[in-house]
Amino acid sequence: MDFKTLILRFKTDRKVIRNVAGFRGxxxxxxxxxxxxxxxxxxKFVYSYPLVQYKIINSSLMIVGIGDGIEALRRVYSEIGYxxxxxxxxxxxxxxAKEKKVIxxxxxxxxxxxxxxxxxxxxxxxxxxxxxxRNLTKKNEFLEKMIINNSISISKGLGYTVPAPIxxxxxxxxxVQTSLKGTPMLGFLGSFSVNFxxxxxxxxxxSVSRGFGTVKRIKGPKN
Numbered sequence: 001m002d003f004k005t006l007i008l009r010f011k012t013d014r015k016v017i018r019n020v021a022g023f024r025g026x027x028x029x030x031x032x033x034x035x036x037x038x039x040x041x042x043x044k045f046v047y048s049y050p051l052v053q054y055k056i057i058n059s060s061l062m063i064v065g066i067g068d069g070i071e072a073l074r075r076v077y078s079e080i081g082y083x084x085x086x087x088x089x090x091x092x093x094x095x096x097a098k099e100k101k102v103i104x105x106x107x108x109x110x111x112x113x114x115x116x117x118x119x120x121x122x123x124x125x126x127x128x129x130x131x132x133x134r135n136l137t138k139k140n141e142f143l144e145k146m147i148i149n150n151s152i153s154i155s156k157g158l159g160y161t162v163p164a165p166i167x168x169x170x171x172x173x174x175x176v177q178t179s180l181k182g183t184p185m186l187g188f189l190g191s192f193s194v195n196f197x198x199x200x201x202x203x204x205x206x207s208v209s210r211g212f213g214t215v216k217r218i219k220g221p222k223n
Contacts, residue, residue: 004101005099005199005202006098007062007063007065008076008077008095009060010060010096011096014090017086019056019085019086020055024209026083030080036068036072050069052064054209054210061090066158104158104199107196108195112218113218115213117212117213118176118178118212119205119213121147144192148168151198166195173188202215
């Protein structure tokens with residue numbers, strides 16, 4: 001399935017700290033009328049795959065727009081001249097925008113990816129199940145199911161019907177401690193393979209609008 005995506009990158013005059021929530025919050029306050037930029041319709045949170053995702057990668061501010069989210073990002077591109085993070089003003093020296101068509105969906109071969117940011121795959125219930133596992137193989141199998149479930153969840157959010165089973169393989173995973181809204185969380189970094197096309201810089205798992213679970217393809221032969 002084809003989608004259009006737009007990636008904005010901002011070069012600022014100050015080093016950017018890793019505060020994606022603050023970045024997202026700042027942009028949302030500038031455009032309170034844009035539901036896609038903050039996923040709130042009045043007091044209600046919009047539960048769907050975010051079409052606008054905020055990232056800070058290698059100290060670079062980035063926003064990814066998917067489908068309808070692209071028009072919202074055009075406003076950000078034209079109207080934002082600075083970003084305020086933790087009361088520090090970061091003037092934008094350069095704006096870079098790249099729009100392209102990407103492919104999303106099941107493939108006949110395995111695609112290889114690694115996480116650029118921690119992947120939040122576990123909710124309260126399956127966290128307990130995961131922690132009780134003592135066998136590394138069992139843990140990897142459990143996480144492979146999470147990758148499959150994440151892929152199915154994104155597909156439902158984007159209106160794509162998966163035509164055949166998804167298969168995933170964990171590679172070189174490690175647990176990392178992170179936090180979400182001030183709450184300590186267990187995340188994962190590493191690489192995996194899946195017979196599914198996930199465009200670069202899209203997120204999978206929980207809180208992808210805040211930059212978690214950002215993936216990038218590992219270049220290499222398809223198999």
